[in-house]
Amino acid sequence: MSNENIVWHEHHVSKKQRAKIKEQKSCILWFTGLSGSGKSTIANAVEVKLNEMGKHTYLLDGDNIRLGLNAGLGFSEEERVENIRRIGEVSKLFVDAGMIVLSAFISPFKQEREKVRKLVKKSEFIEVFIDTPLEVCQSRDPKGLYKKAQKGEIPNFTGISSPYEAPKKAEIHIKTDKILVEESVQIIIEYLQERGYLEC
Ligand SMILES: Nc1ncnc2c1ncn2[C@@H]1O[C@H](COP(=O)(O)OS(=O)(=O)O)[C@@H](OP(=O)(O)O)[C@H]1O
Numbered sequence: 001m002s003n004e005n006i007v008w009h010e011h012h013v014s015k016k017q018r019a020k021i022k023e024q025k026s027c028i029l030w031f032t033g034l035s036g037s038g039k040s041t042i043a044n045a046v047e048v049k050l051n052e053m054g055k056h057t058y059l060l061d062g063d064n065i066r067l068g069l070n071a072g073l074g075f076s077e078e079e080r081v082e083n084i085r086r087i088g089e090v091s092k093l094f095v096d097a098g099m100i101v102l103s104a105f106i107s108p109f110k111q112e113r114e115k116v117r118k119l120v121k122k123s124e125f126i127e128v129f130i131d132t133p134l135e136v137c138q139s140r141d142p143k144g145l146y147k148k149a150q151k152g153e154i155p156n157f158t159g160i161s162s163p164y165e166a167p168k169k170a171e172i173h174i175k176t177d178k179i180l181v182e183e184s185v186q187i188i189i190e191y192l193q194e195r196g197y198l199e200c
C-alpha cells in the first residue's frame with residue numbers, strides 16, 4: 001500500500017524535552033548474542049541499576065516480544081528480518097519518548113542490526129555484543145533449547161542450524177566467560193556515564 005497521502009507530524013514536545021525530565025539522553029542499548037549468551041541477564045541487571053539511579057528505561061526482550069507484538073513470527077531468515085525490523089521501529093519510538101531502551105535480541109544478521117543503527121542518530125545506537133562461545137552457551141542451556149536443537153527438535157536454531165554473524169565493531173564488547181555479570185553492568189554504566197547519557 002502506498003504512503004503518498006500520509007504526512008509525518010512534528011510534536012510540540014521534543015525528544016530532548018521528554019528526556020530532560022529524567023536528566024538523561026535517550027538511546028538504544030542493543031544487546032546481540034547467541035541464545036544463552038547472557039543478553040537478558042545483563043540487560044535486566046543494567047536496567048535495575050539505571051532504575052536505582054532514577055533513569056527512565058524500558059527493556060524489550062526476545063521471548064516477551066515474540067509472545068505479543070511479534071506473535072506469529074517464526075525463525076526463518078525472513079521472519080527474523082521482520083522481527084528485528086519491527087523491534088527497531090519500536091526501539092526508535094522509545095528513543096523519541098526520551099527513554100533509555102534496552103533491546104535484547106539474538107539479532108543474528110549484521111545487515112539488520114545496521115538498519116536499526118541507521119534508524120536513529122549515530123550517538124543513539126549503542127551495540128553491546130554479548131560474546132559467549134557457543135560451547136559455553138550450550139553448557140548453560142538455561143531453557144534446555146540447545147538439547148532439543150541437537151536432537152533436531154528445533155529447526156533453524158541459532159549456532160546449530162542457523163547462522164550468527166558476530167559484530168566486528170560493537171561499541172561495547174563483553175566476554176561473559178571472562179567476567180561476572182556485575183562487571184558487565186559496570187562497563188555499560190561507565191560507558192553511559194562517560195559519554196553524558198546519564199545527564200541532560
Ligand atoms: N530456532 C530458534 N533459534 C533461536 N532462538 C529460538 C529459536 N526458537 C525459539 N527460540 C527462542 O527465541 C528467542 C530468540 O528470539 P529473538 O527474537 O531474539 O531472535 S531473533 O533476533 O529474531 O533471531 C531465544 O531467546 P534467548 O535464549 O533469550 O536468546 C529462544 O528462547
Ligand SMILES: Nc1ncnc2c1ncn2[C@@H]1O[C@H](COP(=O)(O)OP(=O)(O)O)[C@@H](O)[C@H]1O
Pocket residue numbers: 033034035036037038039040041042104140142176177179180181184
Ligand atoms: N558472566 C555471566 N554473564 C551473563 N550470564 C551468565 C554469566 N555467567 C553465567 N551466566 C548465566 O547464563 C545464562 C544466560 O541466560 P540468558 O540471560 O537468558 O541469555 P540470553 O538472553 O542471551 O538467552 C543465565 O542463566 C546466567 O545466570
